[in-house]
Amino acid sequence: MTDNPAPTWLPCGRHRLDLSYPRVMGILNVTPDSFSDGGRHVALDDALRHAERMLAEGAAIIDVGGESTRPGAQAITAQQELDRVAPVVERLVCELDALVSVDTSTPAVMRQTAALGAGMINDVRALQREGALEAALGTGLPVCLMHMQGEPQDMQQAPRYDAPIEEAVMDFLETRVAACEAAGLRRERLLIDPGFGFGKTVEHNLRLLNRMDRMTRFDLPLLVGLSRKSLIGKVLGRPVEERLPGGLALASLAVERGARILRVHDVGPTMDAVNMTWAVLREGCEND
Ligand code: 7PJ
Numbered sequence: 662m663t664d665n666p667a668p669t670w671l672p673c674g675r676h677r678l679d680l681s682y683p684r685v686m687g688i689l690n691v692t693p694d695s696f697s698d699g700g701r702h703v704a705l706d707d708a709l710r711h712a713e714r715m716l717a718e719g720a721a722i723i724d725v726g727g728e729s730t731r732p733g734a735q736a737i738t739a740q741q742e743l744d745r746v747a748p749v750v751e752r753l754v755c756e757l758d759a760l761v762s763v764d765t766s767t768p769a770v771m772r773q774t775a776a777l778g779a780g781m782i783n784d785v786r787a788l789q790r791e792g793a794l795e796a797a798l799g800t801g802l803p804v805c806l807m808h809m810q811g812e813p814q815d816m817q818q819a820p821r822y823d824a825p826i827e828e829a830v831m832d833f834l835e836t837r838v839a840a841c842e843a844a845g846l847r848r849e850r851l852l853i854d855p856g857f858g859f860g861k862t863v864e865h866n867l868r869l870l871n872r873m874d875r876m877t878r879f880d881l882p883l884l885v886g887l888s889r890k891s892l893i894g895k896v897l898g899r900p901v902e903e904r905l906p907g908g909l910a911l912a913s914l915a916v917e918r919g920a921r922i923l924r925v926h927d928v929g930p931t932m933d934a935v936n937m938t939w940a941v942l943r944e945g946c947e948n949d
Contacts, residue, residue: 671803671852671882673780676760678721680882682943683916683935686722686762686924687715688888689753691745692729708749713757718929722781722922725749725774726764730785730859732817732891739769747773754778762805768796775800783884783924785809785859787837794844805852805884806837810860817860826865827872830855834879852922854884858891866892870911873918887911888925909934917942 671678678684689712691704712723727745728737746763753759754777762781763774768790771782780802787806788794797804808830810820822829834853842848855873857866876883893899893907905927912923912931916938925931 672850673760673803674775674778674801676780678760678780680921683920683939684721684922685719685928685931685935686724686884686922687712687718687720687928688924688926689715689723689725689749690729691725691727691749705748705752709752709756712753712759715928716757716759719932720928722760722762723753724762724764724783724924725753725779726783727770728765728767730764730813732813732858734813736814739767742767742770743773746770747777750774750779751777766790766793768792771796771800775802781805783807785856787834788841789837794841794846797841798844798846801850803850803852804841804846805854806834806841807854807884808833808856808859813859820860820862820865822865826861826869827855827875830869831876831879834876838879838881848881852882852884853879854886857885857887863892863895866890867896870914870918873915873920877919882921883919884922884924885915885920886924887915888923888927888931905930913938 669681671680689708691708715723725746727742742765750761750763753761761779762783763770763779764783765771766784766786782797782802782804784793784804785807786809788797788804810816838851841851853876855869855876888908889901889904893904897907899907909930912934915923916935923931923935
């Protein structure tokens with residue numbers, strides 16, 4: 662098994678996240694469609710119910726995202742993003758006492774959701790937007806730094822790298838971790854994510870997962886998002902609603918390669934896959 666000496670406890674606002682074993686992060690998308698006009702309150706209640714179910718199934722974190730980062734997605738304003746995300750964060754914190762992570766690159770969203778009780782920042786742009794580093798620093802919350810090449814609008818248009826993909830990703834993350842530390846963000850507050858599907862071909866994604874054990878040299882908690890992604894569709898020829906078995910295989914491999922947080926849509930099945938994988942890895946470890 663991959664020994665990952667990353668810190669065991671991560672302080673996340675009012676919560677402390679135990680990372681001595683792999684944890685599951687449930688995805689809660691607050692998309693524009695679900696928040697149109699009169700459906701707003703219904704959609705908010707639906708989102709809360711979905712989060713409640715993911716928590717009951719064992720999710721340690723609920724990741725709330727208001728800006729679509731899917732390939733080809735269009736940009737939205739900070740206010741639009743805040744209007745989508747803030748009411749959900751507030752209710753998740755107050756009504757469910759959930760550990761909420763906010764999937765955002767927007768400084769104002771980081772600041773305001775932290776004030777509402779969010780416990781983690783998940784930034785697919787690794788705090789590269791203007792003012793994001795300072796905003797994240799001001800919240801005192803842990804931040805997940807993800808690798809992405811390009812922007813969602815164009816990242817999947819023939820992505821290519823001059824170095825082997827795992828080297829390119831690790832170089833980028835090393836640079837971002839250094840920039841964060843230079844700005845005063847403590848290393849104990851950082852997590853890293855190779856960013857599967859973000860400016861990467863199927864071959865890049867497969868190779869990156871296969872060599873992901875190398876990323877444990879950062880001694881930082883490793884977060885991965887593979888759930889329902891198009892690499893599963895492309896390898897298996899499955900539409901998005903039939904990608905769970907493929908996703909569970911990837912989740913299991915990711916845990917073996919050192920992942921400590923799995924960002925997924927299907928919390929219950931992923932818990933079983935992860936816990937089963939961990940039982941085997943831990944047994945091997947204890948008998949050494
Ligand atoms: C990821 C994410 C990921 C992190 C999305 C999708 C696209 N955040 N946000 N890692 N993916 N940290 O879920 O298909 O892989 S949105």
